[in-house]
Amino acid sequence: MPNPSDPEFPTAVLSEGRLDFFPVPFQPPAPTSAVVVFAWQEESVLLAEIPGRGWCVPSGRVEIGERPDQTAIRETFEETGAVIAPPSLIGYNRWESVGSALRWVAVFAARVESLGSIPKGSESAGRSLCPLAGLPKTYYLWNPLTEAVFRYSLSCLADLPR
Secondary structure, X not given: OEOXXXXXXXXXXXXXXXXXXXXXXXXXXXXXXXXEEEEEEOOEEEEEXXXXXXXXXXXXXXOOOOOHHHHXXXXXXXXXXXXXXXXXXXXXXXXXXXXXXXXXXXXXXXXXXXXXXXXXXXXXXXXXXXXHHHHHHHEOOOOHHHHHHHHHHHHHHHHOOX
């Protein structure tokens, strides 16, 4: 089922619900409740190992009084120990989960500036830099939409300052 906004990004129909991606300049009709961050070091993306989920990009809820870009920076550090350059908003995920309200998630791309230790108390059990070619066997939720958004996020880096 194609995404009606952009056929480049197919809809992912999962047992838990439905996921769509809408690239900027799209604006969601409701506030974002969470963020996901595609943080790249050269051609490898930063992943966090979250127990119960597996290897995934840093993500998390937007706290009260926090802007989504601030959430992206905070969650990336909390889950991986990485400091990222100012993240660039590249789009929005629309997540319709079974039995829950529709949620909008801000999607960011960024460059990794440095890697430090994962903070004490982090929900993450580890981190990894994974090349795009390794993601199908590594990423916890691999499907045509996920692949398209990973590729898109990497292509967006060309527009970001070094």
